[in-house]
Amino acid sequence: MSRGDGEQVGRYLRTVRQLRAGQVVARGRLRTQRAVLRARPGLTAAMLRGRPVAGRWPIGLVPLDGRCPAPRDTVERLADGRLTLLGHTRDLARRPGQPAAADPSRWDWEQADAPLLWRYHLHYWDWAWALTAEGDQRRDAPGGSEADRALFARVYAGWRTAAPVGQGVAWAPYVASLRAWTLCALAPVLACAPPIRDTLRADLGTHRAFLRAHLETDVGGNHLVKNIKALIGLAAADGDRRGLEHWAGALVRQTRRQVLADGGHHERAPAYHCQVLADLDDVAGLLDAAGHRVPAELTAAIDRMRSWLGSVLGPDGTVPLLNDGFPVPDALVRRLLPPIPAQPAVLTPPAGPTPPAEPTPPAEPALPAGPTSPAGPGPGPVGAGPGATSGTLLADSGLAALATGRWHVLADVGPPCPDDLPAHAHADTLSFLLWWDGDPLLVDTATSTYAPGTRRDHERGTTAHSTITVDDADSTEVWGAFRAGRRARPTLVALRAHSAALTLTAAHDGFRHLPGAPRHQRRWHLDPGGLTLEDRIDGSRRHRLAMRFHFAPGVTLAATAPTATAGALTITTATGRRLMLHTDGAGDGRWRVRDTPRAVGWERTVSAPTAELRLVARLPVVLHTRLGLGHRPSPDRTTGMTESRAGQVPAAGS
The missing domain is CATH 2.70.98.70 (Beta-galactosidase; Chain A, domain 5)
Incomplete structure (x- = not known):
């Protein structure tokens, strides 16, 4: 063995010895399952063809992705096969050496020459929330026009033909989890009539069967939270009370492991802290809207994570980019911070009878003024005023x-x-x-x-x-x-x-x-x-x-x-x-x-x-x-x- 080989082996052993035995076993199991999926795609697709979900997503419930959607220009040329993700635009309709294809089933959904993260985002389908926004407006109750719904149906039908179950990047468990959650929430907005409605419900049943068999217990962390969140969403969309109870309990167990006593996420990357906090907040909102009890431990974990985020936020309103992660949008940060209690209104006695006023909701926290942030007082260090120690x-x-x-x-x-x-x-x-x-x-x-x-x-x-x-x-x-x-x-x-x-x-x-x-x-x-x-x-x-x-x-x-x-x-x-x-x-x-x-x-x-x-x-x-x-x-x-x-x-x- 050469010196270089010896160093590589030593480095590998120093890495593996810190893993839990269960992680190593889970990694072997998942790799074996993926190999079977590749070798016998037809049999696998039949085995994973679960019962269609019933389509009972709570009316009007919009997760954070829908309340902070990508700009409309993300999908402005989607009909022509062009999609902008992570600030980079690629042409799905054009394969090397071939003319552009009008049929989305013939588009290049693999994008093998693209960086892996761009390919992941392509198959998340969260970019489709941009179809529900009017121009660049962000709305708490998005809707799609008839043209947007028709475009979604056409593109989704093409994608599902080109992305067979269990094959390729599209069916990495993490990717499938984000997509399942997104499609559960988008279905009432963009797939509310047959035939796309029935197709999507059948596909969500397949996602549920796939994810149950592919929980990422080998990785854990934010990946496993995404898996469980998706299964909670699928249970809610199916009206499955027992499933909600089971997977909500699994999520609570993960918060015990992953949310530290001071409120930080255990991966110690503030950008991923925001992701996990958004996931927990989404789930709490879904459980409440579905008439299911929100576990007290889940609420407590969310509160601790909000407080932690307020403590580490920079005075310019930005999430510090320690360890891995990319800039967190201001709109999302504002929704994740602890709400600022509304101040009592000063009322002038009316001249005549008026209807009773609606209660004033808590104000959304404003970010400190900065190059890319709207002006407003920031949370600052806990207990600190301007210039305080x-x-x-x-x-x-x-x-x-x-x-x-x-x-x-x-x-x-x-x-x-x-x-x-x-x-x-x-x-x-x-x-x-x-x-x-x-x-x-x-x-x-x-x-x-x-x-x-x-x-x-x-x-x-x-x-x-x-x-x-x-x-x-x-x-x-x-x-x-x-x-x-x-x-x-x-x-x-x-x-x-x-x-x-x-x-x-x-x-x-x-x-x-x-x-x-x-x-x-x-x-x-x-x-x-x-x-x-x-x-x-x-x-x-x-x-x-x-x-x-x-x-x-x-x-x-x-x-x-x-x-x-x-x-x-x-x-x-x-x-x-x-x-x-x-x-x-x-x-x-x-x-x-x-x-x-x-x-x-x-x-x-x-x-x-x-x-x-x-x-x-x-x-x-x-x-x-x-x-x-x-x-x-x-x-x-x-x-x-x-x-x-x-x-x-x-x-x-x-």
């Missing part, structure tokens, strides 16, 4: 939000992923995001692709995050598209508040496999003048150290005159304000600036400056860095602080 430690999730004056920090101090689900992990322990005056200053490189390769490796790696590397190693051994072997093991020391300042201390041992067993400890000290970092790298022997800060698009950096230490950088924000970055303790190290990509969506990146400080030194090493209004870094000597290991740090004076 507040800190929130979400100890189970491993996130800490610190705010004082014009500064806001979100630090990642937790494990990269659940032990048995590394798919969306990044090697980002002790990295952080930073906002100044409500605008992003330091950002995550984020995610632009799930396709395996150099870009995926970089975006998951430690160099893509604002933290320190030792010998260019990743703090968590991320590899492949969705795997991770050796993991960083974080230690949270404390979050303290004093006057108008906050201090957070945490550490990890993700470099323990290197000679001398390096260990990284970082302390954030946030005050109204800026942020001071103390990075201590313990261990022994000489190592190559690198500290990186990834700035937001629109920020510019320039070197100042060198000093006896690491030199300094002048930061000019997108609004023209100047700040300073300076480090002591770096020996001969100097800050260097280069442009690197920032993901701003699927398959979309822009360039922005990255500051990198490299040095070679014998451990232990201590670096002091100041990013702020121009003060030199110095060790934190604050005393008399209050301390919290989990939860809310009291605001000064409280």
Whole structure:
């Protein structure tokens, strides 16, 4: 065995040994079933041909996808076979070397040359909600025109001919789950008359039989939530009370496992947190509309998840893109945040009799003003007013939000992923995001692709995050598209508040496999003048150290005159304000600036400056860095602080 083969085997074993035995068994079972589906498609289709659903979806119930549909232009040219998903348009009607086909059954529904995520979205069918919107309007009670219903029927009939049961990407269990839920909800709007109504009900029966046999217990996480949600939707559409009871119970059991005590989703990716919260909210709405009791545990999990989202939301109203995920639309974020109680109305006595007023519903939360957000007061840090000092430690999730004056920090101090689900992990322990005056200053490189390769490796790696590397190693051994072997093991020391300042201390041992067993400890000290970092790298022997800060698009950096230490950088924000970055303790190290990509969506990146400080030194090493209004870094000597290991740090004076 070559050295490379040995390293690959070791990495694979370090990944597999953290899985549960049941996951390994389930993976083998599902792969065997898929192989049978491919080998005997006719027999399989007959076995999975379930009883048609009865078509009893609650009247008027519209899930979140329908209340936040894609723009109408997504499907503007659907009749010609052109569809826009994830910001990219493809021509389904034209196969290579052939003229465009008018019949949707002859369209290229496989799209083999498209990225896998685009193909997934093609077969979700959630894009069909755009057919129910009038222009670009978002409505709580969407409807489709006669022309839209005819187009849906024609395209769906073509799709089902080209996507035989159990075959290809269209019948991946995750994809089939999203499609089943969507079609259950769309049927009363776009498939309300025969023959498409009867065809769709029969197909939903097939989806139910398929999903019962293909629960993704090998993966778990958000995939299994999607599977169960679909089966709840199918039970509701069939008027199956026992099925509702069974699958609602299964979902509650998953919330016990997946929703942490602090309200975070256990995959620790805020964008996926929003997905799971939307799923639970949809299910609660469906159970209520179907006259079924909503389990108290489900309601409690939703409430915790809403509160968590409000705690981690940036001051610009954006969902932080830590770990995997793509930007979450503002319209969805507003619907997921905790509702703001309505204020009592001030009434003028009427001149004559008037009908009684309808009760005022809770107001929909407004997002803070930002480049892509409507203006309005934002949720901000819990318990904080403008410029107030507040800190929130979400100890189970491993996130800490610190705010004082014009500064806001979100630090990642937790494990990269659940032990048995590394798919969306990044090697980002002790990295952080930073906002100044409500605008992003330091950002995550984020995610632009799930396709395996150099870009995926970089975006998951430690160099893509604002933290320190030792010998260019990743703090968590991320590899492949969705795997991770050796993991960083974080230690949270404390979050303290004093006057108008906050201090957070945490550490990890993700470099323990290197000679001398390096260990990284970082302390954030946030005050109204800026942020001071103390990075201590313990261990022994000489190592190559690198500290990186990834700035937001629109920020510019320039070197100042060198000093006896690491030199300094002048930061000019997108609004023209100047700040300073300076480090002591770096020996001969100097800050260097280069442009690197920032993901701003699927398959979309822009360039922005990255500051990198490299040095070679014998451990232990201590670096002091100041990013702020121009003060030199110095060790934190604050005393008399209050301390919290989990939860809310009291605001000064409280």
